[in-house]
Amino acid sequence: MAREITIYTDGASRGNPGPGGYGIVLISGQHGKELSLGFRKTTNNRMELLAVIVALEALKFEGCNVNIYTDSKYVVDAVEKKWVYGWLKKKFKDKKNPDLWMRFLKIYPKHNVKFHWVKGHANNPLNERCDELAVEAALGNKLQIDEGYEKQFTDNTLELNS
DSSP, X not given: OOOXXXXXXXXXXXXXXXXXXXXXXXXETTEEEEEEEEEEEEOHHHHHHHHHHHHHHHOSSSSOEEEEEESOHHHHHHHXXXXXXXXXXXXXXXXXXXXXXXXXXXXXXXXXXXXXXXXXXXXXXXXXXXXXXXXXXXXXXXXXXXXXXXXXXXXXXXXXXX
């Protein structure tokens, strides 16, 4: 029998771009786990998507039935409306976050995933908890480098200077 997993995710950025972070609450039966991490420069959409990716990557077994609750229309619509597959066919031409979408597409098929959009800041306790985790992470003093985000500017600078 497949394991039933409930995941809540949220992303935040203080400025867009700016310092950002993600927050995750994983629930499996009686067990729960919280994850969060902050980055020195990123965007809100990157953090929303990264939260989903990290949550799926954290699952210990493949083939789980996963319900993901997020307030990100960007993520929900891209997957549920299958836009991401059109973007993939066009090699993400003129689309943002191809590095994260490719990472998502590697982990997503390993589980039976259903997305549920929830309204943000609407007194949903687990969504609110994820928001708290994401904001705390973004305000932390040990921020990571979002290499996928920052690299695009380094590459563009190198091209301009060549």
